[in-house]
Amino acid sequence: MQRSHTLVVLVEDQPGVLNRVVSLMRRRHFNIDSITVGHSEQPGLSRMTLIVTGEDNEVEQAGKQLYKLLEVVKVTDIPAEDAITRELVIVKVAAKGPQRAEVIQIAEIYSARILDATPNTLMIQATGSEDHIDSFLAMMKVFGIREMARSGKIAMSRGSMPAKQGRIDRIGDGSYAVAD
Amino acid sequence: MVVADPTMDEPRTQATAEAPQAAQEVLSGARITCRSIDAEGVKTVFGYPGGAVIPLYDAIPAASFKHVLVRFEQWAALAAVGYARATGDVGVCIATSGPGATNLVTALADAFLDSVPIVAITGQVNQSLIGRDGFQEVDITGITLPVTKHNYLVRRPEDIAPTIKEAFYLARSGRPGPVLVDIPKDVFLASAPFTYPTKTGRKSYQPNLVPNMRQVRLAANAINSAKKPVIMAGHGIILSRAEDDFRRFAERSGIPVIYTLLGLGAMDEHHPQSLGMMGMHGHRHVNRALEECDLLVNIGARFDDRATGKVAGFAPNAKIVHVDIDPAEIGKNIRTDVPVVGDAGEALKLLVNEVDQRDHASWMAWIQSERNVALERALDDIPETPEPYAIIKAIADVTDREAIVTTDVGQHQMWSAQYLGIKHGMRWITSGGLGTMGFGLPSAIGAKMGRPDLEVWAVIGDGGFQMSSSEMATAVQERLDINIAVINNGHLGMVRQWQDLFQNRNYSEVAISSPDFVKLAEAYGATGIRVTKSDEIVPAIERARSIKGPVLVEFVIDPEANVYPIVPPGASNSEMMHHPQWVPAEEDL
Ligand SMILES: Cc1ncc(C[n+]2csc(CCOP(=O)(O)OP(=O)(O)O)c2C)c(N)n1
Numbered sequence: 223m224q225r226s227h228t229l230v231v232l233v234e235d236q237p238g239v240l241n242r243v244v245s246l247m248r249r250r251h252f253n254i255d256s257i258t259v260g261h262s263e264q265p266g267l268s269r270m271t272l273i274v275t276g277e278d279n280e281v282e283q284a285g286k287q288l289y290k291l292l293e294v295v296k297v298t299d300i301p302a303e304d305a306i307t308r309e310l311v312i313v314k315v316a317a318k319g320p321q322r323a324e325v326i327q328i329a330e331i332y333s334a335r336i337l338d339a340t341p342n343t344l345m346i347q348a349t350g351s352e353d354h355i356d357s358f359l360a361m362m363k364v365f366g367i368r369e370m371a372r373s374g375k376i377a378m379s380r381g382s383m384p385a386k387q388g389r390i391d392r393i394g395d396g397s398y399a400v401a402d
Numbered sequence: 403m404v405v406a407d408p409t410m411d412e413p414r415t416q417a418t419a420e421a422p423q424a425a426q427e428v429l430s431g432a433r434i435t436c437r438s439i440d441a442e443g444v445k446t447v448f449g450y451p452g453g454a455v456i457p458l459y460d461a462i463p464a465a466s467f468k469h470v471l472v473r474f475e476q477w478a479a480l481a482a483v484g485y486a487r488a489t490g491d492v493g494v495c496i497a498t499s500g501p502g503a504t505n506l507v508t509a510l511a512d513a514f515l516d517s518v519p520i521v522a523i524t525g526q527v528n529q530s531l532i533g534r535d536g537f538q539e540v541d542i543t544g545i546t547l548p549v550t551k552h553n554y555l556v557r558r559p560e561d562i563a564p565t566i567k568e569a570f571y572l573a574r575s576g577r578p579g580p581v582l583v584d585i586p587k588d589v590f591l592a593s594a595p596f597t598y599p600t601k602t603g604r605k606s607y608q609p610n611l612v613p614n615m616r617q618v619r620l621a622a623n624a625i626n627s628a629k630k631p632v633i634m635a636g637h638g639i640i641l642s643r644a645e646d647d648f649r650r651f652a653e654r655s656g657i658p659v660i661y662t663l664l665g666l667g668a669m670d671e672h673h674p675q676s677l678g679m680m681g682m683h684g685h686r687h688v689n690r691a692l693e694e695c696d697l698l699v700n701i702g703a704r705f706d707d708r709a710t711g712k713v714a715g716f717a718p719n720a721k722i723v724h725v726d727i728d729p730a731e732i733g734k735n736i737r738t739d740v741p742v743v744g745d746a747g748e749a750l751k752l753l754v755n756e757v758d759q760r761d762h763a764s765w766m767a768w769i770q771s772e773r774n775v776a777l778e779r780a781l782d783d784i785p786e787t788p789e790p791y792a793i794i795k796a797i798a799d800v801t802d803r804e805a806i807v808t809t810d811v812g813q814h815q816m817w818s819a820q821y822l823g824i825k826h827g828m829r830w831i832t833s834g835g836l837g838t839m840g841f842g843l844p845s846a847i848g849a850k851m852g853r854p855d856l857e858v859w860a861v862i863g864d865g866g867f868q869m870s871s872s873e874m875a876t877a878v879q880e881r882l883d884i885n886i887a888v889i890n891n892g893h894l895g896m897v898r899q900w901q902d903l904f905q906n907r908n909y910s911e912v913a914i915s916s917p918d919f920v921k922l923a924e925a926y927g928a929t930g931i932r933v934t935k936s937d938e939i940v941p942a943i944e945r946a947r948s949i950k951g952p953v954l955v956e957f958v959i960d961p962e963a964n965v966y967p968i969v970p971p972g973a974s975n976s977e978m979m980h981h982p983q984w985v986p987a988e989e990d991l
């Protein structure tokens with residue numbers, strides 16, 4: 223069954239590593255829906271979040287291929303029920319005259335913040351799950367979105383431990399559970 | 403056996419210089435590069451100079467390794483491949499920036515697909531010019547990303563030694579492969595203190611060597627309870643230098659052994675349990691065994707489509723055990739019932755203790771009964787024009803199957819794989835995954851440089867020979883004792899065969915003319931011999947062996963001889979086509 227997977231990839235912070243990851247995914251025909259990169263809690267390691275759609279075994283194969291990149295330290299496929307994912311969006315919305323108050327009111331409903339204002343527009347930032355953002359944007363569309371920037375998703379799994387559950391078995395013979 | 407680098411006592415986090423010690427030598431980057439290659443114990447490197455590596459070549463005369471000047475950079479890298487495959491050591495090649503570096507790409511892809519450990523050193527333009535389309539600048543690390551195990555752009559002279567150390571370690575450890583090190587000209591010219599590091603490796607790179615015992619036992623259980631098992635022997639056994647462990651395992655378990663193209667040599671093909679090559683040009687009884695078997699034990703092969711045929715029809719009744727050092731190979735192409743991730747040699751050492759001593763006499767007898775006896779009998783008839791099989795068998799007989807044989811790509815390659823009867827690992831050197839035409843001659847040069855003690859034969863088509871014939875000059879310059887069998891069918895034979903069988907004999911651009919090979923050999927300063935009749939085959943081979951220096955023997959064969967069996971592209975192995983004259987017995991009915 224094709225479904226969306228959230229891959230968290232910890233990589234050594236080296237030049238060209240993003241290129242290696244993206245090039246590998248393209249070459250092996252895995253589709254990336256969204257990708258984000260930033261620092262992790264460990265110095266020298268960056269954290270990438272890749273949202274990929276595919277069969278479970280295809281995504282497992284993608285994970286194993288990622289492990290073959292020298293800089294890749296850990297790949298976790300966070301199960302949907304454990305994943306907390308967040309995205310940030312900034313929009314510039316047409317907001318003139320009476321509409322202005324309406325836009326502000328709706329932004330409040332979505333816990334969004336006004337970042338900047340001109341006589342004709344408002345710049346608004348919203349954060350949340352994909353659904354939350356989609357619904358916020360649907361409302362904003364009514365007023366007219368002049369410009370939009372979406373960050374792509376970052377994700378973390380629930381619980382006290384760092385993302386371990388759903389870690390892709392780099393050994394591939396099921397021995398990870400024993401060997402970790 | 404592939405083991406973790408003994409010098410890797412403590413994994414390092416990244417390739418940076420060692421802490422300087424007292425009385426360190428200060429050397430140019432070029433000299434550091436040479437000293438590092440020497441420190442790896444490399445005897446021969448293959449290369450071609452140019453602007454960006456002039457400083458490196460300035461340091462080469464003082465190095466301990468020997469440099470072989472090729473005539474084209476691709477052949478330098480394929481000579482390095484031949485050297486690596488004949489010796490088990492890392493092969494090294496050098497090219498200049500720009501066109502020199504791009505000429506390596508095909509050979510790197512060849513080494514990548516066949517898991518061959520080579521290190522390519524390329525020059526790069528000065529760092530001040532990188533990104534500005536400088537003269538002979540290409541982004542070779544970008545270009546080679548998908549065809550190398552890893553690659554580096556070195557930015558400081560003090561990083562050269564640790565980078566080369568890591569490059570060699572990566573190339574030969576785990577699943578071997580090509581590694582490229584790109585060094586800008588100003589880095590060759592700048593100086594730094596030199597000590598060759600004793601440690602290397604990274605936290606994120608931990609090859610899986612020793613398999614999980616639980617998986618080994620599961621595999622052994624499957625083996626012990628199978629009624630019609632087959633072992634599929636792959637290149638991993640040879641890369642792991644595990645032929646002895648493999649033979650012990652095969653003999654104890656009593657299971658018939660079949661081979662992938664690159665697995666040939668994992669055990670003597672004349673061993674009573676050996677059945678020969680599988681797949682697109684596999685023997686009839688081998689592909690029949692695949693259809694019938696209830697267990698397939700794949701050791702060190704990656705289920706390439708030329709071996710499996712149509713996946714849905716592959717070993718349809720079998721449970722699959724797959725031993726591979728690369729976890730990504732498990733389940734990539736074929737569903738696997740029992741994966742065993744680890745080095746082939748390590749896995750075999752454990753497996754041999756877990757499997758029961760058995761003999762599969764009646765199963766073996768059934769497989770033997772499936773041989774295409776009609777074809778095998780026909781091979782003993784000697785028609786007047788040299789029959790390709792007869793040439794290959796003669797080379798095998800005269801050399802007592804002890805010579806290293808390299809091949810090019812095409813029909814002659816498949817005839818060789820079918821009828822040489824390979825005895826040893828590392829003496830069968832052919833381009834499998836990439837099917838790189840031009841491979842035969844440079845790989846023979848590399849093999850001879852690596853194993854001067856062994857006789858070397860290159861079996862090459864008239865088409866492929868013309869791709870890399872420039873290396874005749876290299877072979878003559880180095881006075882290499884290599885024998886080259888050019889199988890001349892006047893065609894790009896394998897393509898012509900496909901047009902014959904699958905394109906209604908629409909022969910499009912496959913007739914190829916050749917120079918007079920005997921004169922050509924002589925013009926290069928080598929010896930040329932032409933064979934046009936069957937009874938000249940053996941005397942010509944014997945003469946070639948007795949002559950010093952490169953000898954080219956041209957064998958003129960039937961221009962329309964085909965390789966059989968052949969599995970049509972996209973079909974299952976069970977759908978193999980046979981020689982129309984020599985169809986297997988029951989298919990006559
Ligand atoms: C570099 C390269 N180009 C094209 C091919 C496709 N190809 C595969 S076999 C073959 C014919 C080879 O002809 P020849 O060298 O005469 O060998 P023969 O098949 O006749 O024995 C060709 C063109 C290839 N494998 N490699």
Ligand SMILES: [Mg+2]
Binds near residue numbers: 812865891892893895
């Ligand atoms: Mg030919």
